[in-house]
Amino acid sequence: MTTTGEEHRAAPAGPWWWARWRSAALDVVLAVVSALECAVEGVPFARDAGLPVPAGVVFGVLAGSVLLLRRRWPIAVVLVSIAVTPAQMGFLMSVVGLYTLAASELPRRIIGALAGMSLAGMFIVTFVRAHQGAVRGDVGIGEWFVPFLSVTTALGMTAPPVLLGLYVGARRRLMESLRERADSLERELQLLAERAEERAEWARNEERTRIAREMHDVVAHRVSLMVVHAAALQAVARKDPEKAVKNAALVGDMGRQALTELREMLGVLRSGDAVTPVRSVPLEAVGAAAAAAASRAADGGDARGPAPQPPAADGPSLAELDELIGQSAAAGMVVVLSVEGETRAYAPEVEQTAFRVVQEALTNVHKHAAGAKTHVRLAHRAAEVAMQVENEPPPEPGAASDARLPSGGNGLVGMKERVAALGGVFVSGPTDAGGFRVSAVIPAA
Structure with missing residues (x-):
């Protein structure tokens, strides 16, 4: 069947072979x-x-x-x-x-x-x-008139309808091609819009997960140390008032820093350009502040003095492990740090992830094995960086921390997500000696 002007895609609405x-x-x-x-x-x-x-x-x-x-x-x-x-x-x-x-x-x-x-x-x-x-x-x-008349009549009866038909057919095919192209573009735009919406939803979910992970790794760690110090403060309040005053000052300083970070992170969840980004005050400021407060308390100074200025870095790094371990030591934990290989700088996301793994592992020790000796091992290898946090059994087997710290069960999950996002390997589990071990290997590139 040959068509000359009907819509090819529409079903015929007329009788027999006519479209209309x-x-x-x-x-x-x-x-x-x-x-x-x-x-x-x-x-x-x-x-x-x-x-x-x-x-x-x-x-x-x-x-x-x-x-x-x-x-x-x-x-x-x-x-x-x-x-x-x-x-x-x-x-x-x-x-x-x-x-x-x-x-x-x-x-x-x-x-x-x-x-x-x-x-x-x-x-x-x-x-x-x-x-x-x-x-x-x-x-x-x-x-001469007979041939002229014959040619003129033949051309006049044949050429105009053929040329007009060719023009109309070409124009019709062009319009149909443009219409099909417009329909195709519309479908592509709709598909792109759906994909963009999916990517936006995925990005929102990823951002929520990231913020939740940051809040757990940073705020929960700081609050855990506060609770540990508060428990120690309660124990020495009557026996050693001077030490109790120092511990109270340290708890107050940590609480202020934790509240500042919590306010920064919650501001990200609100819409509006007036909200200060999370990274306007780097997260490692908490560690520096706690270490400085502990140092001032040990020197007999005022632990409630002004907090140090946040460094210009964009996130925690492996260079701050000493400060992190110092905070846990100030809370009464015995921590031994050992470093293998030549120390070097890594990508910011690699260093931040390694720092968070050690931080969360120490937090878990505070929660579940208070007083247990802990070994922190860091290995710099050719194409990767490895870290391991292993604690010995607590002094009293089966005894939880006196501070009775709650556990949400998200610490190990967050560490595994961070390491897997960089293509690394994360393993955790109890040891044969009765302790607990957390190990992670992150590619250096």
């Missing part, structure tokens, strides 16, 4: 006009052929009615118009048929062949008729 009722009505009108034309032209044809006039009229009606099939079988319409050309009938059918044929999606070679046949037929018939008229004396012009 309007197209069907137009073809019926053209077929009726063509049938009347051929019927009128069939009268002289019947007289010249020696046939009864009614036979010529019926022949003309049948031939002209073929135009009704122009959208479904344009080749048949053109062939019928070529066949009735010697009878000098079907001029409307020839013009409309050639236009429909040229506007269809048939191969150009078929369109050219049928157009050439129609041109040749029209030229021959016109030449013969004009020459017969000149011989009978009906035409009194020179001999």
Whole structure:
């Protein structure tokens, strides 16, 4: 089936092969006009052929009615118009048929062949008729007029409908191509919008997870130390008032730092440009502040003095492990740090993750094995950095910390997520001696 203007993608809404009722009505009108034309032209044809006039009229009606099939079988319409050309009938059918044929999606070679046949037929018939008229004396012009008339008539009846049909067909195909491209772009934009929404949702979830992990690793660690110091303060309040005052000052300093960090992190969860980013006050300021407070308390100074200024770094690093271990030591933990290999700098995310692993492991020791001796091992290797935090059994087996620290069960999960995000390996579990070991290996690159 050949189409000449219907929407290819839409289901036909008209009768039979027509896409619309309007197209069907137009073809019926053209077929009726063509049938009347051929019927009128069939009268002289019947007289010249020696046939009864009614036979010529019926022949003309049948031939002209073929135009009704122009959208479904344009080749048949053109062939019928070529066949009735010697009878000098079907001029409307020839013009409309050639236009429909040229506007269809048939191969150009078929369109050219049928157009050439129609041109040749029209030229021959016109030449013969004009020459017969000149011989009978009906035409009194020179001999040049017969070929000129034949060529002009043939071209006038063939070229305009073919060229117009080619133009309309090309324009229709261009519009359909543009429409399909627009639909494709719309689908792509919709798909991109869905993917962008998915990426935004994924980014929001990742940010929530990151903030929750930071709050657990930093604030929970600091608050755990505060609770440990508070328990120690309660134990020595009456026996050693001076030491109790120093411990109280240290707890207060840690509490202020923890509140500052908590306020910074909660501000990220609120929308608005006025909120200060989390990294405006680096997280390692807590460690520096606690160490400084402990140092001032040990020297007999005022532990409640002004907190030190935060360093300019963008996050904790392995260089601050000494301060981190010093904080745990100030809380009564025996911690031994050993470093293997040549110390060197790593990417910020690698150093921050390694620091957080050690920090959270020490926090777990405070919670679950208070007073246990802990070994922190750090190994600098060629393509990776490895860390291990292992605590011995607590002095009283099965005894929890006197501070009764709560445990949310997210510490090990957060450490594993951090290490896995950098392509590292994380392992944790109890030791044969009754302690607990946390190990992690992070690629240096």
